[in-house]
Amino acid sequence: xxxxxxxxxxxxxxxxxxxxxxxxxxxxxxxxxxxxxxxxxxxxxxxxxxxxxxxxxxxxxxxxxxxxxxxxxxxxxxxxxxxxxxxxxxxxxxxxxxxxxxxxxxxxxxxxxxxxxxxxxxxxxxxxxxxxxxxxxxxxxxxxxxxxxxxxxxxxxxxxxxxxxxxxxxxxxxxxxxxxxxxxxxxxxxxxxxxxxxxxxxxxxxxxxxxxxxxxxxxxxxxxxxxxxxxxxxxxxxxxxxxxxxxxxxxxxxxxxxxxxxxxxxxxxxxxxxxxxxxxxxxxxxxxxxxxxxxxxxxxxxxxxxxxxxxxxxxxxxxxxxxxxxxx
Amino acid sequence: xxxxxxxxxxxxxxxxxxxxxxxxxxxxxxxxxxxxxxxxxxxxxxxxxxxxxxxxxxxxxxxxxxxxxxxxxxxxxxxxxxxxxxxxxxxx
Numbered sequence: 462x463x464x465x466x467x468x469x470x471x472x473x474x475x476x477x478x479x480x481x482x483x484x485x486x487x488x489x490x491x492x493x494x495x496x497x498x499x500x501x502x503x504x505x506x507x508x509x510x511x512x513x514x515x516x517x518x519x520x521x522x523x524x525x526x527x528x529x530x531x532x533x534x535x536x537x538x539x540x541x542x543x544x545x546x547x548x549x550x551x552x553x554x555x556x557x558x559x560x561x562x563x564x565x566x567x568x569x570x571x572x573x574x575x576x577x578x579x580x581x582x583x584x585x586x587x588x589x590x591x592x593x594x595x596x597x598x599x600x601x602x603x604x605x606x607x608x609x610x611x612x613x614x615x616x617x618x619x620x621x622x623x624x625x626x627x628x629x630x631x632x633x634x635x636x637x638x639x640x641x642x643x644x645x646x647x648x649x650x651x652x653x654x655x656x657x658x659x660x661x662x663x664x665x666x667x668x669x670x671x672x673x674x675x676x677x678x679x680x681x682x683x684x685x686x687x688x689x690x691x692x693x694x695x696x697x698x699x700x701x702x703x704x705x706x707x708x709x710x711x712x713x714x715x716x717x718x719x720x721x722x723x724x725x726x727x728x729x730x731x732x733x734x735x736x737x738x739x740x741x742x743x744x745x746x747x748x749x750x751x752x753x754x755x756x757x758x759x760x761x762x763x764x765x766x767x768x769x770x771x772x773x774x775x776x777x778x779x780x781x782x783x784x785x786x787x788x789x
Numbered sequence: 790x791x792x793x794x795x796x797x798x799x800x801x802x803x804x805x806x807x808x809x810x811x812x813x814x815x816x817x818x819x820x821x822x823x824x825x826x827x828x829x830x831x832x833x834x835x836x837x838x839x840x841x842x843x844x845x846x847x848x849x850x851x852x853x854x855x856x857x858x859x860x861x862x863x864x865x866x867x868x869x870x871x872x873x874x875x876x877x878x879x880x881x
Contacts, residue, residue, distance in 0.1 A: 550853070557857040571860060574841055578849035587850030625848055632836055639829045646822035649815040660833075660858045667851050 464760040465784040467685065467715060468498070474685040474715070476597075476677050478607040480707070481689035482699055486720040486763075489770045490689060491608040492519045492538075493780040496773070498604050499536035500780075507606040508539040508596060510589050516540050516608060521772050533773065537602070541592050543585040550588065551575055586621065594670045597677060616703070619710045622675030629668045636661045678712060685715040687760070692719060692747035701754065716760040718783070719751060724764045761785075834859050834866045842870060 468474075477494060479487040488509075495507035506529055509516050516538050517523050524530040526542025554575060555567055567575070578584070597605060640658055677684055686707070690700045704714060723741050727733055752759060761783050770779050835842070837852045838859060859866075 550850075554853050554856055558860055561857055562860060568860070570841070570863065571856065574838070574856070575853065578840060578853050581849045583848055584850055587848055591850065621848075625851070628848070629851070632833070635829065635833055635836070639826055639833065642822045642826040642829065646819050646826065649819040649822065660855055663854055663858070667854065 462716070462757055462760060463784075463786055464687075464716070464718065465786045467760060468784075471685065473682055475603065476605050476607065476680070476684040478609050478678075478684070478686045479689055479718075480609050480686060480703070482696060482703075485689045485691055485696065486770075487689055488515045488519055488608050489776075489779060490687070490718060490720070490763075490783065491606050492516065492776050493770075493783050495536050495538070495604075495606050496533070496776050497780040497784050498606075499533060502535065503603040504535050504537075504601070505604045505606060506537045506539060506596070506602040507608060508593075509541065509608040510593060511608065511610045514540040514608065519771050519776065539596070541589050543588045546588045546592055547579050547584060551579055583621070586617070590621070590674055591670060594674045598673065616706055616710070619675065619678060619707075619712070622671060622678070623710075625671045626668070626675065629664060629671060633661070633664045633668060636664055679710065681713045684713055686712050687715055688717045689720055690717055690751060691721040692744040692751060694747060697747060697750065697754075714758075716758045717751070717755045718760055719748065719762045721765045722748065722762045830862065831866050831869055834862060835870060838863070838866075841867065 477491075479490045479494075481487055491507050495505045498505045507516065508529075514525070517525055517540060520532050520538055522530065522532065524538055525540045526545055527540075529537040529539045532538050555572075558564065558567055558571065593607075636658065640661060643658075678686075688700055688704060690696055700717075707714060723737070723744055727737060727741060748762070763779065763782050766775070766779070768775070770776060837855050840849060840852065841863065
């Protein structure tokens with residue numbers, strides 16, 4: 462099975478994610494996949510959910526916080542600026558309070574709460590998580606490529622979604638119960654109309670947003686999640702553990718891509734240093750191991766390049782390797 | 790004509806009487822429903838805005854969205870929360 466074939470055979474899988482430990486090439490593969498799909502005439506958005514995003518670096522263009530930027534025809538890239546999103550969000554809350562109660566300024570106690578809430582560690586993740594919903598719901602692209610955060614964070618992200626979801630469900634239930642008492646009192650007092658519960662409406666909207674965001678991560682039909690590995694022992698062990706955890710969260714794993722493989726032609730060099738020869742044979746051991754563990758789930762082997770993958774020509778080269786069709 | 794007026798008048802008295810009896814009978818229930826509703830409101834604010842008392846419960850990103858709606862209740866809520874001996878009293 463090859464990567465190109467997966468894309469050809471499962472055209473309904475529109476949400477593409479690459480996961481793996483930090484520094485293995487998730488952003489690189491995200492960019493290369495976006496490039497390949499765009500060159501096939503698909504409209505693609507690659508966006509980063511990582512507060513330390515590096516799409517700007519790989520495309521060699523500053524796109525941070527600028528919305529979706531067209532890199533080449535059909536290829537759009539976006540880096541979410543969590544900080545300014547949070548600031549705008551806070552302002553929105555303030556404006557709403559002033560407007561609702563006709564105040565000139567926010568009461569001190571409320572203002573300090575607004576500020577303290579924004580300093581919470583989970584705030585940035587939540588803000589990005591929430592914005593993903595806007596991006597995905599807005600539509601307009603054939604493919605969405607998530608440039609994910611490293612493994613631990615991605616798991617945090619997933620568990621956060623399920624915890625949030627449970628919380629909101631509980632709170633919503635409480636709110637609904639409150640509504641019942643209110644209705645009961647209204648009936649006794651023979652009031653005909655009851656004001657709409659705005660909080661309940663907000664809670665239902667929050668729930669919808671969380672479910673949309675986490676629903677995509679676990680959608681078997683529409684989502685493809687690829688793991689990036691390199692032929693090294695520790696990476697291999699960690700990846701197996703992570704894959705297990707991801708399975709528990711029902712993330713649909715679509716396959717593995719092996720990165721940083723030393724090219725075979727090195728061996729032909731008559732004066733190959735001992736150091737490289739050792740690295741090469743070590744990699745062979747782990748490549749065999751990867752094949753025996755993941756078997757047909759290994760979709761591509763990508764050679765270690767002679768230089769960084771930054772800029773479009775390098776991205777194109779990498780895409781050619783990733784999506785080379787192994788005679789299928 | 791005269792007969793009709795009489796029935797109307799009687800009808801009005803009858804309705805008022807019914808309202809009066811109904812009011813007496815349901816007054817307690819109404820009070821109970823509103824009181825329960827009020828206690829739950831405080832519990833709700835505690836769950837969503839617990840941070841205000843140093844009890845972080847709901848992720849702050851989403852509690853901010855609810856904040857505007859509870860602004861008027863915050864002061865009474867804080868007073869009540871700090872007065873209550875036991876949180877479950879609020880539900881009794």
